[in-house]
Every structure is written in C-alpha cells, then in structure tokens.
Amino acid sequence: MLSAYLTMAALLFCIGLYGALAKRSTIIVLLSIELMLGAVNLNLVAFAKYGAAPALTGQIFALFTIAVAAAEVAVGIALAIALFRARGASRADEYNEMRR
C-alpha cells in the first residue's frame, strides 16, 4: 500500500510542477506550488503509518508544512496584489523588472 501512496504523491507533485512551469496566471502558479506541498504532506503521512519506523512525528511534520504553506500563500497573494496595483500585470511572465 505504501508504494501506491508514494506513486500518487509523485503524480500530484508532477502535475503541480507542470502547472507551476506552464501556467501564466500568478494565482494558478501559487496554487500549483500548494499542490506540490500537498504531495509532500501525503508522503510524510504515508511514511508515518507504513514507513520503516512508523511514528507520529510524520503527521506533526505535515502540520508544520501546512502552517508554512499558509504563510507562503498569504505573502504570495499580497505580492500579486501589490504588483497588480503597481504595474497592472497579473501574468507571471510580465514580472521582468529585475531583468531590464
């Protein structure tokens, strides 16, 4: 059963990676990063039950990951809103001020 959960998490991570690389909306890129973090959480919780040394620590680590992801989303959305106000751009490929 462990390999099934690991394969599922790998699939989710790769879908999130594709979304983060290919989509141009800032919001969708952030959401895809959340999907990748969710896949990592699935791995942590799966190892907490079926791993070589099963313990509750995996679930606690997943809780910490969720907290950090929530902080990341809050700051990311705030940045997207501030950039939209300053530049009128909501596409991730329009944020190229640092390159000019």
Next chain:
Amino acid sequence: MWGTWSGESAAFFAFAALMLGGAGVMLSLKRIVHMVLAMAAVFLGLAGMFVLLEAEFVALVQVLIYAGAVSILMVFGIMMTGRKALEQAPPRRLHEAASGGVALLLFAVLFYAIRSTELPEPGGRPAAADNTLAIGQQLYTAHVIAFELISVLLTVAFIGAIVIARKEA
C-alpha cells in the same frame, strides 16, 4: 504489490480518481475561478487520503486550511488582480510542451525509484486511540520550540502580507 482488494484500496482508488480528475480538469480549464474550484476538489481528496492513513487531525486541518482558507484567499486574489488580459493571452505551445516534458521526466525518475526501492512490509503502525490527543501531547512536549517558532513565523508573515498589500504602500 498493490495489496489485496480491501476496503482501504477501494477508498484509495476512489480518492485517487477524485484527485487526478480534479488536477486534470484544473490544467485543462480556461477560467481561473473554475481552476481554483477544481483544486479545492483535489485538496478534499487529499484530506480523504489522510483519513485512510489514520491521520484524522491532519485531515481536518487540511480541509480547514486548504479547501477553506487557501481556496477563498485565491478567489479574493483573482478578484483583486485582473483576469481579462490573462484569459485572452495567446498560448505558448513550445513552453507548455517543454514544461510537460520536464514533469513527465521527473515522474519517470520518481516512479522508477519507487518501484526499485525495497519498501517495508505493509504492517503499519497501530492507530493511537485518540489521534488528536497524541498529536497534542507530542506537540507540547517534544516539538514545543518548533511549535512556538511556527507561531512567530505565521504572525510575521501575516503582518508582512498586510503591509505589502496595503493600498497606500
């Protein structure tokens, strides 16, 4: 390899179908609000998998934070940033194909690694009588410093988000 056909594997495949369906729909939809709604379905399926793994508290936190707070925050973000120009932007075929290739390559590597690794026999940890109680006791004894640090991190991040997104910044 995939275990016997039990209630757990039936529920696992149901949740897996929900998550993969939601993620696939998310990638193929055009409207951004619909994409966020499809992603909420993925997060709900993830919470179901946590329940299957006897992590009830993590599953409830997942529903509250992801399916609730993060999805609502994303909808507000879409409202605050324009989306007209985005939905009419011309597609970037080469870029999308390259991204898909990278993702497929990574999945191939991960799948090969999972298949070729000696994984422990599916014995499983005996479930705690009260998952939330056990997590709380661990959190306030062994992991109390990390717990306090994460609360400081959340406070700093949210104050920073307010300062950044303020109108007269």
